[in-house]
Amino acid sequence: MNTFSSRVFRRLVFLAAGLMAISGRGAEPAAAAPQAELVAPGVWRIRFGQPEQFTPTYFRSAAMDVAGLQALAPNAPLPLDLAKVTFQATARGCSLLLPMDNQERLYGFGLNTKIFDASNPGRRMVIEPTDAPENDLGQSHAPVPFYVSTRGYGVFVDTARFASFYTGNLAPAQDVVETDAGKISTSTAELYRAREPRMKTMVVEVPAAKGVEVYVFAGPAMLDAVQRYNLFAGGGALPPLWGLGVHYRGYAPYGAADSLGLAAKFRADHIPCDVWGVEPGWQTRTYPCTFVWDTNKFPDPDAFLKQMREMGYRMNFWEHAFTHSSSPIHDALKPWSGNYRVWGGLVPDFATPEARKIFLKQNGAVLFSRGVEGVKLDECDYQPESATPWSFPVVSSFPSGLDGEQMHSLFGLLYQQTMLTPYRDQGVRTWSLVRNSHALASPLPFVVYSDSYDHRCYVRGLCNAGFSGLLWTPEVRDANSVEDFYRRVETVIFSPNAVINAWFLKNPPWYQVNTDKNKRDEFMPERDAVTAGIRDLLQLRMSFIPYLYTAFNEYRTTGKPPIRALVLDWPGDAKVRPIDDQFMFGDSVMVAPMFTGQKKRAVYLPAGDWYDFWTHAKLVGGRTIEATNGVQQIPLFVKGGTLLPLAAPVEYIKDDTGFNLTVYLVGDQPADFTLYEDDGVSSAYASGKQNTVRLHADGEKHSAERTGGYQGAERFKITGWQPF
Numbered sequence: 001m002n003t004f005s006s007r008v009f010r011r012l013v014f015l016a017a018g019l020m021a022i023s024g025r026g027a028e029p030a031a032a033a034p035q036a037e038l039v040a041p042g043v044w045r046i047r048f049g050q051p052e053q054f055t056p057t058y059f060r061s062a063a064m065d066v067a068g069l070q071a072l073a074p075n076a077p078l079p080l081d082l083a084k085v086t087f088q089a090t091a092r093g094c095s096l097l098l099p100m101d102n103q104e105r106l107y108g109f110g111l112n113t114k115i116f117d118a119s120n121p122g123r124r125m126v127i128e129p130t131d132a133p134e135n136d137l138g139q140s141h142a143p144v145p146f147y148v149s150t151r152g153y154g155v156f157v158d159t160a161r162f163a164s165f166y167t168g169n170l171a172p173a174q175d176v177v178e179t180d181a182g183k184i185s186t187s188t189a190e191l192y193r194a195r196e197p198r199m200k201t202m203v204v205e206v207p208a209a210k211g212v213e214v215y216v217f218a219g220p221a222m223l224d225a226v227q228r229y230n231l232f233a234g235g236g237a238l239p240p241l242w243g244l245g246v247h248y249r250g251y252a253p254y255g256a257a258d259s260l261g262l263a264a265k266f267r268a269d270h271i272p273c274d275v276w277g278v279e280p281g282w283q284t285r286t287y288p289c290t291f292v293w294d295t296n297k298f299p300d301p302d303a304f305l306k307q308m309r310e311m312g313y314r315m316n317f318w319e320h321a322f323t324h325s326s327s328p329i330h331d332a333l334k335p336w337s338g339n340y341r342v343w344g345g346l347v348p349d350f351a352t353p354e355a356r357k358i359f360l361k362q363n364g365a366v367l368f369s370r371g372v373e374g375v376k377l378d379e380c381d382y383q384p385e386s387a388t389p390w391s392f393p394v395v396s397s398f399p400s401g402l403d404g405e406q407m408h409s410l411f412g413l414l415y416q417q418t419m420l421t422p423y424r425d426q427g428v429r430t431w432s433l434v435r436n437s438h439a440l441a442s443p444l445p446f447v448v449y450s451d452s453y454d455h456r457c458y459v460r461g462l463c464n465a466g467f468s469g470l471l472w473t474p475e476v477r478d479a480n481s482v483e484d485f486y487r488r489v490e491t492v493i494f495s496p497n498a499v500i501n502a503w504f505l506k507n508p509p510w511y512q513v514n515t516d517k518n519k520r521d522e523f524m525p526e527r528d529a530v531t532a533g534i535r536d537l538l539q540l541r542m543s544f545i546p547y548l549y550t551a552f553n554e555y556r557t558t559g560k561p562p563i564r565a566l567v568l569d570w571p572g573d574a575k576v577r578p579i580d581d582q583f584m585f586g587d588s589v590m591v592a593p594m595f596t597g598q599k600k601r602a603v604y605l606p607a608g609d610w611y612d613f614w615t616h617a618k619l620v621g622g623r624t625i626e627a628t629n630g631v632q633q634i635p636l637f638v639k640g641g642t643l644l645p646l647a648a649p650v651e652y653i654k655d656d657t658g659f660n661l662t663v664y665l666v667g668d669q670p671a672d673f674t675l676y677e678d679d680g681v682s683s684a685y686a687s688g689k690q691n692t693v694r695l696h697a698d699g700e701k702h703s704a705e706r707t708g709g710y711q712g713a714e715r716f717k718i719t720g721w722q723p724f
């Protein structure tokens with residue numbers, strides 16, 4: 001499945017003559033010289049030793065997008081000097097040494113919220129899932145054994161082991177290390193300087209495996225390598241249009257009546273909201289789960305869903321996979337589960353078709369047959385660093401043959417794939433949530449979320465997610481102050497899933513940001529003003545939907561992440577390399593979130609003209625400016641020379657909602673902008689039912705040219721053109 005079958009590219013193009021297997025004491029005999037095989041344009045596979053069967057490519061969720069890879073740049077050269085690559089297998093596992101230079105910077109390794117440039121300083125990045133991502137070990141909700149380099153290449157180590165990547169801090173004995181011969185050092189700084197490796201090497205340590213396959217992605221720029229990785233995974237996920245609207249997750253104890261009441265209040269208050277999330281309360285038991293409706297709280301699930309839909313809501317339901325003994329599927333699932341329980345529940349082995357089928361039968365009966373539009377897959381990560389960890393141990397075994405370590409890496413991916421099946425089968429899209437993911441996740445329409453709640457770390461997560469084919473939401477719950485609440489909402493509306501996760505708040509947080517008071521129905525004196533301010537911010541999100549949808553279509557077709565750290569767009573500008581608190585949102589808008597207590601912040605504007613989104617003032621780039629935006633206004637900057645289509649906000653998106661767009665002409669001679677349009681809900685786009693609307697402005701003359709095979713209701717109508 002992971003071999004590109006075209007005759008042209010199937011040939012072996014690189015014989016790695018210089019690739020040596022170094023055998024140490026106790027090591028296995030050196031394997032035959034490995035080869036780099038071109039598997040698609042700009043993508044090579046190198047096989048070392050005897051790789052394991054159960055890896056992310058073995059369980060890939062989509063076929064590689066060969067046409068997309070071909071379209072990128074068909075003749076990119078292999079960006080790695082194979083003569084400098086070495087491999088070793090020992091009883092403990094295997095290791096790989098890959099060349100680095102002292103200047104290059106490395107990014108990626110998944111959804112880190114603490115680390116950004118992973119090579120400065122050289123360190124160990126552990127690819128192990130955790131529910132506590134605010135650590136500096138590399139662990140996160142979505143650890144990914146993939147990195148990209150400022151030298152313009154990417155490396156993916158295809159393993160489900162808890163691999164460690166040493167990003168230039170180890171000194172292999174084969175390297176000659178020069179000493180400060182003849183010099184007598186006395187200061188601590190001088191003495192310790194000798195500890196720094198003179199020649200950087202990437203060392204990858206893969207436990208347990210006796211070999212591994214490595215995929216190398218060509219540049220020439222970092223962004224090219226990221227795009228190739230995403231296309232290799234199958235291309236980016238395309239959300240349904242409603243998925244980009246506002247998501248609200250209601251109070252967990254609420255039943256049907258309370259949920260309906262609050263949902264109706266949102267409509268009366270004109271709070272934009274597309275998706276209503278039902279938290280644990282809907283099941284008879286949830287830790288572990290039964291996947292059975294609690295009819296005390298939801299006496300008539302069909303009637304509840306019908307009434308929510310009549311108000312225009314799409315429905316999303318919380319669950320986790322651990323299955324309670326009173327669940328109707330418990331006994332059938334038992335032979336297809338791991339040999340440890342979590343919270344007393346079975347751990348389904350989603351690597352087996354049997355477990356998937358049994359699990360889907362029950363979820364189908366209660367959720368999917370009722371047309372539920374999305375799910376929230378909780379608790380599929382783990383807690384490795386705790387003295388009292390929850391979840392199954394790494395020594396677990398599963399009927400598929402996976403062990404606990406492999407299952408921890410793959411659990412989120414396999415759970416997502418399982419729950420995606422009914423949507424794919426029905427040809428409809430979802431935009432769901434998950435708390436654990438891993439490699440090759442780009443095609444999966446799931447956004448990763450977390451219980452951790454550091455706003456600064458959440459923003460770093462947004463910058464990092466785009467390096468590794470991940471989507472991340474800096475979800476909003478309660479807040480320390482009204483200011484904190486505004487600042488968090490300002491960030492989440494510029495993310496892939498604008499979710500207010502009020503699962504422990506009885507009332508919307510814009511009534512009361514403090515959890516205890518909120519539960520006691522004690523509302524803030526400024527409640528009405530905050531409601532209006534939050535409504536404005538959510539409307540801002542709604543106005544960006546057509547623009548963001550277009551960015552997602554580019555993710556799907558070219559692998560370009562819709563949200564990107566600046567280093568991906570300005571690879572030649574060394575100043576952007578450490579910036580982890582500003583990001584691109586689509587191609588024209590740069591976001592620079594502010595944090596509680598900040599009266600001002602530094603914003604780096606890369607070279608070129610920029611325009612302040614709020615004042616429309618022109619700003620010359622290539623310098624750092626100071627943003628002093630007040631608490632209800634996030635600093636936003638629009639690239640000069642662009643067309644920015646913004647929609648009149650709607651409160652929610654029906655299947656036939658048409659957006660009225662004003663196209664803003666930003667700067668002189670704006671380049672064309674091509675909007676993407678389709679039915680917004682189904683997978684019919686895959687068979688050509690999609691349009692492009694090419695926006696063009698030349699002085700006073702404007703045009704919007706629609707072409708393509710989508711004949712349905714116009715989703716994006718251009719109703720005006722305006723100078724910015």
Ligand code: GAL
Pocket residue numbers: 252279280318378379450451501503
């Ligand atoms: C947590 C999850 C929260 C919420 C809660 C409900 O594990 O991260 O978002 O869903 O469970 O019990």
